[in-house]
Amino acid sequence: MTDKTTPAARHRQKALSQKEVTNITAGPNQAYRMLQLKLREDKQALKSKQSIQAKIELKRDLVGHYDEWINATLSAGKGDQDNLLTTLMLWHIDIGNFGRALDIAEYAMKHDLKMPDAHQRTLATVVAEEIADTAKKLATSNEIDDEQIAQVLRASIITAHADMPDQVYAKLARQVGELTEASTPEFALEQYQIALKFDENSGVKGSIKRLEKQLKEKAVPESELVPGPVKEKAVPEEEKAVPEPNLSEQSDENNS
Numbered sequence: 001m002t003d004k005t006t007p008a009a010r011h012r013q014k015a016l017s018q019k020e021v022t023n024i025t026a027g028p029n030q031a032y033r034m035l036q037l038k039l040r041e042d043k044q045a046l047k048s049k050q051s052i053q054a055k056i057e058l059k060r061d062l063v064g065h066y067d068e069w070i071n072a073t074l075s076a077g078k079g080d081q082d083n084l085l086t087t088l089m090l091w092h093i094d095i096g097n098f099g100r101a102l103d104i105a106e107y108a109m110k111h112d113l114k115m116p117d118a119h120q121r122t123l124a125t126v127v128a129e130e131i132a133d134t135a136k137k138l139a140t141s142n143e144i145d146d147e148q149i150a151q152v153l154r155a156s157i158i159t160a161h162a163d164m165p166d167q168v169y170a171k172l173a174r175q176v177g178e179l180t181e182a183s184t185p186e187f188a189l190e191q192y193q194i195a196l197k198f199d200e201n202s203g204v205k206g207s208i209k210r211l212e213k214q215l216k217e218k219a220v221p222e223s224e225l226v227p228g229p230v231k232e233k234a235v236p237e238e239e240k241a242v243p244e245p246n247l248s249e250q251s252d253e254n255n256s
């Protein structure tokens with residue numbers, strides 16, 4: 001299912017979004033109500049799918065319809081509570097579009113937006129935990145790329161001072177460690193230690209021991225690892241000066 005909106009319709013939608021987002025505090029407007037109806041229909045379509053992967057693929061097709069509203073809100077919005085926006089943030093996380101999701105998250109956290117009532121977690125908790133879970137799934141299937149890894153790091157930065165359960169801090173820190181271990185083991189070790197600090201059961205103790213050993217071995221000077229050339233034992237000068245015995249003289253003495 002793809003967005004078949006024509007370029008002309010998209011242009012009109014963009015103009016309406018920019019105009020009406022600016023005036024959203026005046027009350028519900030036509031463009032927003034239309035998007036709410038569209039979101040309700042899209043949610044029903046998602047409920048008809050039993051496969052998680054099928055839901056993700058459908059979300060990938062659906063999110064483009066809301067792009068102009070998101071752009072207008074991020075550029076001209078006044079920070080009003082917007083369940084449409086926070087729902088779309090979560091959808092972008094689900095499809096691995098972390099950059100777009102975090103653009104929304106930064107706006108939402110700046111204006112203290114809440115997640116829809118169906119979600120019991122705070123917005124920052126949702127961002128940290130869902131990005132950690134999605135990144136882990138992508139990494140497990142070798143589908144994560146460098147840009148997504150960079151965005152996972154960004155998520156850890158923008159949620160670093162948010163009020164979240166310790167287990168969520170630990171989960172995101174562990175995921176950052178796993179994603180950066182191959183390229184920057186020192187940084188990864190720091191992340192594992194943060195995860196352990198927040199959650200003793202975060203599952204990073206083995207990784208910490210392994211990385212500490214690896215970094216310790218790396219720090220040992222090469223001269224201590226590779227044996228140098230064997231040096232000959234020095235001979236004192238006085239020993240060098242002792243003349244060798246004259247065997248013929250010793251033989252004459254024995255015969256006398």
